[in-house]
Amino acid sequence: MTILVTGGAGFIGSHVARALLARGDRVAIVDDFNDYYAPAVKRYNAAQLAAVKPVTVHEGDIRDAAFLARVFEREKPDKVCHLAARAGVRPSLERPVLYEQVNVQGTLHLLALAVEHRVKSFVYASSSSVYGNMKEVPFREDARIDRPVSPYAATKLACELFAYTYHHLYGLHTTGLRFFTVYGPAGRPDMAPFLFTRSIMRGEPVRRFGDGTTERDYTFIDDIVQGVVAALDRELPCEVINLGNCRPVALNDFIRMIAEAVGKAAVIREEPMQPGDVERTCADTAKARRLLGYEPHTPFEQGIRAFVAWYREHQRLYA
Numbered sequence: 001m002t003i004l005v006t007g008g009a010g011f012i013g014s015h016v017a018r019a020l021l022a023r024g025d026r027v028a029i030v031d032d033f034n035d036y037y038a039p040a041v042k043r044y045n046a047a048q049l050a051a052v053k054p055v056t057v058h059e060g061d062i063r064d065a066a067f068l069a070r071v072f073e074r075e076k077p078d079k080v081c082h083l084a085a086r087a088g089v090r091p092s093l094e095r096p097v098l099y100e101q102v103n104v105q106g107t108l109h110l111l112a113l114a115v116e117h118r119v120k121s122f123v124y125a126s127s128s129s130v131y132g133n134m135k136e137v138p139f140r141e142d143a144r145i146d147r148p149v150s151p152y153a154a155t156k157l158a159c160e161l162f163a164y165t166y167h168h169l170y171g172l173h174t175t176g177l178r179f180f181t182v183y184g185p186a187g188r189p190d191m192a193p194f195l196f197t198r199s200i201m202r203g204e205p206v207r208r209f210g211d212g213t214t215e216r217d218y219t220f221i222d223d224i225v226q227g228v229v230a231a232l233d234r235e236l237p238c239e240v241i242n243l244g245n246c247r248p249v250a251l252n253d254f255i256r257m258i259a260e261a262v263g264k265a266a267v268i269r270e271e272p273m274q275p276g277d278v279e280r281t282c283a284d285t286a287k288a289r290r291l292l293g294y295e296p297h298t299p300f301e302q303g304i305r306a307f308v309a310w311y312r313e314h315q316r317l318y319a
């Protein structure tokens, strides 16, 4: 079984690729190692993978259809796990066109190639951000979601729409996974678990946006990997499924638990809520349980300790 993992040098992609390699799948990854955050981290992730088993790394941009066509020709993947994207809500307000090109056009190139090469299953990353500022929690997949509050969220919604279209027109099996704020070892350095851990360790103030009552459903990377691998295995015809933790953590508790894991008090700098931010995320994971056998089992206190331990050992990568 050959699985093509796009974004395979990134945070979620490298963990998924490792799990697939460990169980004996052949894995090829596509990544452009861009500088959205330190490329050294992505190089490190790719090198760690190669230490598990040989993995082919195709360095290139998913906006480049000819490049992707060569990758498919060479690898002849049975399945695609498409995780490459411009991630991050706030930067998408500055560069909406880039986000549309990478996240939407890049996905379209991959969908077309998946059809052409008769790929058995196309699993792709969507996001909890498609729910926008929805008040009813937990968020269910059948909720009305036509109010994205950032360009990033709009691109993820567009991916879900196009995935349906390719299923409808060509019978491609697609599963979109709406990830809820993923954290853990090798986590993205633009995200709150990383930023807050680093600030607290350095004794610098943490920037708390709003009054600390906003809530996020933080999901540990190992739980996400379990869901992604199950989605690849199930080959569902056309679904969109939440992968979250169903246990939202208030921002003030989040800061306290990181401070405890670091062993140092947090100095808080209060700032106003940012445009594009949402007040609360919380996944309803009943569908994931039913269709994927998904059971998240890592409480935040435990997951954040694992992240802090990892960060202590790897901070040099982010210098």
Ligand SMILES: NC(=O)c1ccc[n+]([C@@H]2O[C@H](COP(=O)([O-])OP(=O)(O)OC[C@H]3O[C@@H](n4cnc5c(N)ncnc54)[C@H](O)[C@@H]3O)[C@@H](O)[C@H]2O)c1
Binding pocket: 006, 007, 008, 009, 010, 011, 012, 013, 030, 031, 032, 033, 034, 036, 042, 060, 061, 062, 063, 082, 083, 084, 085, 086, 087, 088, 102, 106, 125, 126, 127, 128, 178, 179, 180, 181, 182, 183, 188
């Ligand atoms: N981390 C989260 O909490 C979260 C939440 C919801 C959705 N997601 C989605 O999950 C996926 C993985 O996210 P992540 O947190 O691992 O982010 P990441 O930035 O660590 O990984 C994305 C990878 O894609 C690569 N990439 C970006 N643009 C590319 C391009 N044009 N061509 C080729 N490669 C490119 C990057 O270099 C990176 O290695 C993304 O689609 C993201 O939108 C993540």
